[in-house]
Amino acid sequence: MDVDPSGGWDRSSRAAMALAVAASEDVRGTTSPNPPVGCVVLDAAGEVVGVGATQPPGGPHAEVMALRAAGERARGGTAFVTLEPCAHHGRTPPCTEALISAGVAAVVHAVVDPNPRAAGGADVLRAAGVRVESGLLAREVERGPLRAWLHYARTGQPHVTWKYAATLDGRSAAADGTSKWISSAESRAEVHRVRRQVDAIVAGLGTVLADDPQLTARTPEGVLADRQPLRVVVGEGDLPAGARVLDDSAETLHLRTRDVDEVLAALAGRGVVDVLLEGGPRLAGAFLAAGRVHRVLAYLAPTLLGAGPAALADAGITTIADALRLVVEDVTTSGGDVRISAVPAAPPGSR
Amino acid sequence: MDVDPSGGWDRSSRAAMALAVAASEDVRGTTSPNPPVGCVVLDAAGEVVGVGATQPPGGPHAEVMALRAAGERARGGTAFVTLEPCAHHGRTPPCTEALISAGVAAVVHAVVDPNPRAAGGADVLRAAGVRVESGLLAREVERGPLRAWLHYARTGQPHVTWKYAATLDGRSAAADGTSKWISSAESRAEVHRVRRQVDAIVAGLGTVLADDPQLTARTPEGVLADRQPLRVVVGEGDLPAGARVLDDSAETLHLRTRDVDEVLAALAGRGVVDVLLEGGPRLAGAFLAAGRVHRVLAYLAPTLLGAGPAALADAGITTIADALRLVVEDVTTSGGDVRISAVPAAPPGSR
Numbered sequence: 001m002d003v004d005p006s007g008g009w010d011r012s013s014r015a016a017m018a019l020a021v022a023a024s025e026d027v028r029g030t031t032s033p034n035p036p037v038g039c040v041v042l043d044a045a046g047e048v049v050g051v052g053a054t055q056p057p058g059g060p061h062a063e064v065m066a067l068r069a070a071g072e073r074a075r076g077g078t079a080f081v082t083l084e085p086c087a088h089h090g091r092t093p094p095c096t097e098a099l100i101s102a103g104v105a106a107v108v109h110a111v112v113d114p115n116p117r118a119a120g121g122a123d124v125l126r127a128a129g130v131r132v133e134s135g136l137l138a139r140e141v142e143r144g145p146l147r148a149w150l151h152y153a154r155t156g157q158p159h160v161t162w163k164y165a166a167t168l169d170g171r172s173a174a175a176d177g178t179s180k181w182i183s184s185a186e187s188r189a190e191v192h193r194v195r196r197q198v199d200a201i202v203a204g205l206g207t208v209l210a211d212d213p214q215l216t217a218r219t220p221e222g223v224l225a226d227r228q229p230l231r232v233v234v235g236e237g238d239l240p241a242g243a244r245v246l247d248d249s250a251e252t253l254h255l256r257t258r259d260v261d262e263v264l265a266a267l268a269g270r271g272v273v274d275v276l277l278e279g280g281p282r283l284a285g286a287f288l289a290a291g292r293v294h295r296v297l298a299y300l301a302p303t304l305l306g307a308g309p310a311a312l313a314d315a316g317i318t319t320i321a322d323a324l325r326l327v328v329e330d331v332t333t334s335g336g337d338v339r340i341s342a343v344p345a346a347p348p349g350s351r
Numbered sequence: 352m353d354v355d356p357s358g359g360w361d362r363s364s365r366a367a368m369a370l371a372v373a374a375s376e377d378v379r380g381t382t383s384p385n386p387p388v389g390c391v392v393l394d395a396a397g398e399v400v401g402v403g404a405t406q407p408p409g410g411p412h413a414e415v416m417a418l419r420a421a422g423e424r425a426r427g428g429t430a431f432v433t434l435e436p437c438a439h440h441g442r443t444p445p446c447t448e449a450l451i452s453a454g455v456a457a458v459v460h461a462v463v464d465p466n467p468r469a470a471g472g473a474d475v476l477r478a479a480g481v482r483v484e485s486g487l488l489a490r491e492v493e494r495g496p497l498r499a500w501l502h503y504a505r506t507g508q509p510h511v512t513w514k515y516a517a518t519l520d521g522r523s524a525a526a527d528g529t530s531k532w533i534s535s536a537e538s539r540a541e542v543h544r545v546r547r548q549v550d551a552i553v554a555g556l557g558t559v560l561a562d563d564p565q566l567t568a569r570t571p572e573g574v575l576a577d578r579q580p581l582r583v584v585v586g587e588g589d590l591p592a593g594a595r596v597l598d599d600s601a602e603t604l605h606l607r608t609r610d611v612d613e614v615l616a617a618l619a620g621r622g623v624v625d626v627l628l629e630g631g632p633r634l635a636g637a638f639l640a641a642g643r644v645h646r647v648l649a650y651l652a653p654t655l656l657g658a659g660p661a662a663l664a665d666a667g668i669t670t671i672a673d674a675l676r677l678v679v680e681d682v683t684t685s686g687g688d689v690r691i692s693a694v695p696a697a698p699p700g701s702r
Binding site: 166167168169170171173174175176178179180181182281285288296298300302303304305306307310311312313314315316317318319320321322323324325326327328331333336338340342345 | 517518519520521522524525526527529530531532533632636639640647649651653654655656657658661662663664665666667668669670671672673674675676677678679682684687689691693696
């Protein structure tokens with residue numbers, strides 16, 4: 001076997017799990033409050049015989065979809081799943097049952113299920129004589145398709161990514177308010193792909209009044225994507241009747257509050273797990289001050305302005321010792337921009 | 352020969368030029384207005400027999416230093432020089448003469464001399480039967496040790512690098528003025544290494560009054576480096592007698608003007624080629640507005656403040672169409688910080 005010295009997994013296992021991750025990416029934004037999981041079944045000879053991903057709530061889980069595609073060829077084969085298979089009866093029967101009755105010889109999952117109600121799947125499988133391994137591509141899955149859901153499973157709260165675009169000197173617009181376009185076409189296209197994968201986009205009423213954004217996910221050709229996140233406007237005033245955010249391209253929720261935890265409770269109550277916070281600066285400040293930002297996604301354009309509104313305001317910090325410290329996970333370039341993904345150095349809530 | 356498919360140069364040639372680059376890095380900050388050049392001589396068998404770098408003005412050039420070290424073993428060998436050897440009589444005899452009389456068979460230089468007075472070295476060498484090649488590690492040298500001097504040779508003006516440290520949201524200090532430390536220890540150590548290699552550090556009088564910086568180059572242990580750049584304070588008011596910038600650790604020049612071109616003319620008159628502009632925000636804005644920043648070196652700390660002074664102010668830009676556009680050359684991380692090197696998208700002066 002072609003063993004990868006870094007992980008100890010052979011190449012075909014890594015390829016199978018990578019395919020499962022890709023399958024799960026495809027269904028992000030359609031499964032909440034269930035996790036977007038991917039599953040790939042290899043037959044006994046190591047050939048891909050089934051690929052599946054979680055269907056919308058009430059529908060089959062990823063394992064069942066992949067096993068259906070594999071049929072009898074699953075017998076003696078291996079299932080690669082991005083999350084430990086569930087062992088409980090929810091709206092669907094346990095996936096462990098489906099795997100056992102399909103006769104797979106082994107199950108490899110990336111991430112252990114932190115949910116006490118669903119966990120224990122590995123033990124159930126082992127008791128039935130199935131070989132179980134865990135941890136393959138765990139980091140990719142934890143930081144990727146299951147990031148938001150894992151947070152939700154551990155805390156009961158939606159996961160919030162604050163996304164902003166700014167100049168190298170931290171401005172989100174010029175002094176006269178113009179901001180089209182600070183970030184590159186590539187960065188804007190990536191943000192649309194991210195929007196398509198989240199459950200909700202949150203913006204402040206001030207931003208909606210000032211910029212009249214549509215808050216939709218679009219393809220690079222400008223066409224509405226095949227699915228749209230919930231649009232959420234936060235603020236106590238009224239939305240003007242003609243606001244683009246009220247058009248029929250997606251559902252819109254107006255929360256007449258500035259209280260961050262009220263916002264998150266309302267979203268959790270609607271099954272929202274993955275939230276993209278898109279500003280403005282004061283709403284972002286309120287979420288940060290409340291310790292309710294779990295990831296920062298910054299698109300820094302290689303431009304300088306020297307004047308204009310800051311990307312972030314009113315985060316309740318007045319002295320350097322209280323600065324909100326992050327850890328950079330990833331730095332890449334995106335059409336000339338510098339894209340930084342960072343997470344709080346201390347988990348929010350522990351501050 | 353072990354040919355590198357990317358560049359067409361063999362490995363030993365690349366290694367020799369890399370050694371010449373390292374030798375030139377060692378003398379940065381000591382040669383202006385002459386270029387900090389490095390030279391390595393290989394004997395006919397390909398062994399390193401001499402390494403040299405430009406001595407302070409009036410002293411021998413890199414080629415002469417390396418040839419002296421090589422002695423008779425240079426005959427039939429190859430000289431690797433970071434800059435095309437000069438062919439003119441300045442304060443020292445032409446290096447082409449030294450190379451020819453030493454009997455080297457070949458000369459490889461990284462960068463062609465843009466200076467019409469000194470150029471033509473390659474032709475002189477060829478006329479004497481020396482094989483000449485050019486372009487090896489050209490990009491490294493152009494962006495590295497000869498960046499400032501090449502700008503100076505082409506324009507007659509000092510090269511200005513604006514260096515700043517800021518939070519991800521563009522703040523150079525918190526609302527109460529505290530800023531120790533925004534950037535990481537690694538980033539601060541790197542800035543001290545950069546300071547040691549430049550001819551002058553420029554800061555605004557406001558920054559000197561507010562922060563009382565010493566503006567020296569120090570080792571990681573906090574000891575004064577073996578050489579110090581000229582300290583330049585720009586602004587019309589008086590320097591307080593006890594200012595640290597007036598201590599005896601380095602020379603200090605106080606220019607009672609805010610006119611950027613007056614500052615640069617005064618520095619050029621003192622033989623300053625390589626300038627590190629360290630703020631504050633309004634002085635940086637004035638340099639940028641005048642098109643006199645040739646490189647931006649940003650240390651972005653993974654922290655957020657949401658309030659406090661911006662890293663850049665008053666650059667004369669009011670609308671997004673006039674934003675100063677840069678091209679990112681290089682993004683790295685430095686002790687957790689994101690370090691970005693960028694240059695103007697259009698050459699300053701062409702705007």
